Amino acid sequence: xxxxxxxxxxxxxxxxxxxxxxxxxxxxxxxxxxxxxxxxxxxxxxxxxxxxxxxxxxxxxxxxxxxxxxxxxxxxxxxxxxxxxxxxxxxxxxxxxxxxxxxxxxxxxxxxxxxxxxxxxxxxxxxxxxxxxxxxxxxxxxxxxxxxxxxxxxxxxxxxxxxxxxxxxxxxxxxxxxxxxxxxxxxxxxxxxxxxxxxxxxxxxxx
Amino acid sequence: xxxxxxxxxxxxxxxxxxxxxxxxxxxxxxxxxxxxxxxxxxxxxxxxxxxxxxxxxxxxxxxxxxxxxxxxxxxxxxxxxxxxxxxxxxxxxxxxxxxxxx
Numbered sequence: 008x009x010x011x012x013x014x015x016x017x018x019x020x021x022x023x024x025x026x027x028x029x030x031x032x033x034x035x036x037x038x039x040x041x042x043x044x045x046x047x048x049x050x051x052x053x054x055x056x057x058x059x060x061x062x063x064x065x066x067x068x069x070x071x072x073x074x075x076x077x078x079x080x081x082x083x084x085x086x087x088x089x090x091x092x093x094x095x096x097x098x099x100x101x102x103x104x105x106x107x108x109x110x111x112x113x114x115x116x117x118x119x120x121x122x123x124x125x126x127x128x129x130x131x132x133x134x135x136x137x138x139x140x141x142x143x144x145x146x147x148x149x150x151x152x153x154x155x156x157x158x159x160x161x162x163x164x165x166x167x168x169x170x171x172x173x174x175x176x177x178x179x180x181x182x183x184x185x186x187x188x189x190x191x192x193x194x195x196x197x198x199x200x201x202x203x204x205x206x207x208x209x210x211x212x213x214x
Numbered sequence: 215x216x217x218x219x220x221x222x223x224x225x226x227x228x229x230x231x232x233x234x235x236x237x238x239x240x241x242x243x244x245x246x247x248x249x250x251x252x253x254x255x256x257x258x259x260x261x262x263x264x265x266x267x268x269x270x271x272x273x274x275x276x277x278x279x280x281x282x283x284x285x286x287x288x289x290x291x292x293x294x295x296x297x298x299x300x301x302x303x304x305x306x307x308x309x310x311x312x313x314x315x316x
Contacts, residue, residue, distance in 0.1 A: 023241035025292060026241040026244045027241070032313060036304075045247070047247050047251040130236040138271075
């Protein structure tokens with residue numbers, strides 16, 4: 008084993024101690040206060056959640072002109088909605104929406120690390136960061152989608168978007184059948200994080 | 215065409231639990247919060263942290279299976295954080311060494 012990758016048995020405890028020591032040192036040096044990290048985490052956990060993405064998708068489903076603006080200039084369209092302030096910080100400025108259609112399905116991955124559109128989807132699920140998922144989704148996306156439960160018709164074009172520091176993709180899924188007459192709020196409640204990553208479709212409420 | 219290695223199975227959470235929690239331990243949550251807070255308050259551009267994260271993950275992926283140990287995303291996150299703090303003079307190199315040696 009090399010020094011670089013020699014993992015000791017107590018790696019969890021050591022990592023926890025390293026983080027504690029690092030945060031304590033930064034507080035001692037006056038770089039942050041003891042409240043800074045909690046404040047930022049609180050903001051992420053309360054305000055930057057997939058609810059934002061769901062509201063954006065529901066608006067796109069009910070307003071065709073908004074849907075068009077959303078894919079053309081995503082940050083500007085998102086700013087039209089009454090979402091938490093600070094949406095344009097924390098990487099929100101690089102948001103890019105792509106819309107599914109009957110003939111095109113979009114899937115978002117990040118092959119290099121784990122870039123993710125935090126302001127609209129919150130923090131990524133564990134599997135999004137998994138090295139096997141990242142590698143396989145790039146190499147054989149159709150197979151991966153099938154394994155996770157989405158069996159795309161061969162006639163549907165599959166587009167895979169690799170997130171980066173400059174483009175944080177999210178998917179506007181197709182509006183499911185059986186949702187005629189539903190309000191924007193009811194529609195938003197149907198939208199899942201998985202559907203906005205493109206690993207699943209939004210299930211029909213009738214199903 | 216060279217022989218291809220058997221395809222590793224997807225992580226369990228890919229197929230069984232779509233809404234797995236984001237953090238498995240509190241230290242991961244703290245490490246996430248520290249990295250984001252420092253960037254949000256202008257101590258380094260997010261790109262700088264991200265590049266260190268890409269480097270750390272890339273080094274793990276380039277290592278042989280016997281060397282790399284099991285995958286733990288937030289260990290790479292923490293390593294990237296330690297590097298970027300030194301890069302941007304928030305923590306001196308010798309302070310960081312002392313911290314890691316402790």
